Amino acid sequence: MPKISQFSFIVSFVLAWFVAGHQWAYAGPIIDQQNDVEAFGGTNIGDSTLWGQSFTPTLDAIDFFQFRIGAANGSAGSSGSGATFEVQLFNGIIGSPPGDAIATSLPVNLPPGFATFPTNGAMVQFDFSETVDLIPETLYIAQLVKLSGDTAFNIWQGPSTNLYTRGSHVFRFDSGSNFLGSANSDFIFAEGINEQAVPEPSTFALLICGLVGTGAIFRRKKR
Numbered sequence: 617m618p619k620i621s622q623f624s625f626i627v628s629f630v631l632a633w634f635v636a637g638h639q640w641a642y643a644g645p646i647i648d649q650q651n652d653v654e655a656f657g658g659t660n661i662g663d664s665t666l667w668g669q670s671f672t673p674t675l676d677a678i679d680f681f682q683f684r685i686g687a688a689n690g691s692a693g694s695s696g697s698g699a700t701f702e703v704q705l706f707n708g709i710i711g712s713p714p715g716d717a718i719a720t721s722l723p724v725n726l727p728p729g730f731a732t733f734p735t736n737g738a739m740v741q742f743d744f745s746e747t748v749d750l751i752p753e754t755l756y757i758a759q760l761v762k763l764s765g766d767t768a769f770n771i772w773q774g775p776s777t778n779l780y781t782r783g784s785h786v787f788r789f790d791s792g793s794n795f796l797g798s799a800n801s802d803f804i805f806a807e808g809i810n811e812q813a814v815p816e817p818s819t820f821a822l823l824i825c826g827l828v829g830t831g832a833i834f835r836r837k838k839r
Contacts, residue, residue, distance in 0.1 A: 644810075644811065645679075645680065645808050645809070645810050645811070646675075646808045646809050646810075646811050647806050647807070647808040648673050648674055648675045648678070648807055648808045648809070649671045649672065649673055649674070649780075649782060649783070649805075649806070649807050649808075650805060650806035650807070650808075651669070651774055651780040651802045651803065651804050651805050651806075652804070652806065653774035653775065653778050653804060654774065654775070654778075655684060655736035655737060655772040655773075655774065655804060656772075656773060656774050656775040656776075656801070657772070657773055657801075658686065658688065658736070658737065658770030658771065658772050658773075659770060659771050659772075659773060659803075660688065660767070660768070660769075660770055661685070661699075661701075661760065661762050661767065661769045661770065661771050662762075662767050663762065663767055664789065664790070665787055665788070665789055666759055666760070666761065666787060666788050666789070666790070666791065667759070667760055667771055667785075667786075667787050667803070668706075668757050668758055668759035668760060668785075668786045668787065668788075668795070668803075669683075669757070669758055669780075669783060669784075669785060669786065669802060669803045669805050670708045670710070670755055670756065670757045670758075670783035670784050670786050670795075670797070671708075671755070671756060671757075671758065671780070671782060671783040671805070671807060672708075672753060672754065672755050672756075672782040672783055673750050673752055673753075673754070673756065673807070674752050674753065675750065675752060675808070675809060676749065676750055676751070676752050677747050677748060677749055677750055677809055678705070678719075678744065678747070678748050678750055678807055678808065678809060679743065679744060679747055679748075679808065679809045679810045680721075680741050680742060680743045680744065680807065680808065680809075680810070681703045681705070681721065681741075681742050681758045681805065681806075681807045682739045682740060682741045682742065682805055682806040682807065683703070683739070683740055683742075683758075683760055683771055683772075683803060683804070683805055684736070684737040684738065684739050684740070684771065684772040684803070684804035684805070685701070685726065685730070685731070685737050685738070685740045685760075685769055685770065685771055685772070686730060686731035686732060686735060686736065686737025686738060686769065686770055686772065687726075687728070687729050687730050687731065687732040687766075687768060687769055687770075688732075688768040688769060688770050697728065697765050697766045698725060698726055698727045698728045698730070698765050698766060699725070699726055699762055699763075699764065699765030699766045699767070699769055700723050700724065700725045700726075700762070700763045700764045700765055701723065701724055701726065701740070701742070701760060701761065701762055701763065702720055702721050702722070702723045702724070702742065702760075702761050702763060703720070703721040703742040703758050703759065703760055703761070704717040704719075704720050704721075704758075704759045704761055705717055705718050705719040705720070705721075705744075705748060705756060705757070705758055705759075706718060706756065706757040706758075706759060706795070707754075707755075707756060707757070708754070708755025708756045708757045708783075709757075709794075709795065710755075710786065710794075710795050710796070710797045711794050711795070711796070711797075712794055713792075713794060714757065714794070714795055717759075718748065719744050719748040720744075721742035721743060721744050722742065722743050722744070722745055723763060724740060724741075724742055725765075726740065726769065728766070730769075736772055737770060737771075737772045737804075739804075739806065747809070755783065757786055757795055758805065758807065759786075759788075759795075771803055772803070772804050773785060773801045773802060773803045773804060774801065774802055774803075774804055775801070776800045776801050779799075779801070779802055780802040783802070784797045784798055784799060784802060785797070785798040785800075785801050785802050785803055786798065
């Protein structure tokens with residue numbers, strides 16, 4: 617085997633060992649904007665009115681959006697059908713036609729009796745299939761859409777005494793109408809990005825030592 621091929625083989629082996637056998641740090645999701653308050657009241661997610669939340673990001677991207685959702689009391693219980701939802705992301709235009717959604721999340725199916733009242737729902741994460749670029753300090757709207765299933769689910773909001781200051785609870789009567797804002801409450805939500813996994817510092821050190829050692833062996837054989 618030529619020396620250069622031997623060197624390439626050894627380097628490839630070291631890199632494979634590095635990737636497969638050492639620890640990688642994952643910081644998890646990074647929350648940018650959120651309204652993390654105590655649940656105060658639930659709004660029925662019917663087929664007529666579309667509900668959403670406007671927000672003003674500080675980051676230039678978004679990977680997911682979360683709403684607090686739960687089955688309503690006495691309905692959508694064990695005998696219900698469950699429901700499938702998605703989140704559509706719009707430019708934050710209030711009082712005028714918003715145009716087409718700039719992104720749509722992957723659908724999420726909630727089973728019958730999911731976080732049934734009186735548990736006041738649970739945070740449900742809607743992931744976008746790829747990272748969506750945003751303009752920081754610009755208003756956007758996340759609209760919750762029921763695609764199919766039972767209508768007896770609630771989206772939960774916080775109290776009017778503890779409002780999110782960088783957006784508002786919004787709604788519209790159908791997909792062709794304008795978004796209207798509400799200054800009296802905000803839905804409970806969170807949005808952000810998924811931070812990528814990075815190697816631990818000790819793993820970087822092992823990689824460097826492995827490559828240096830490989831180079832030393834190659835030079836010794838060359839002599």
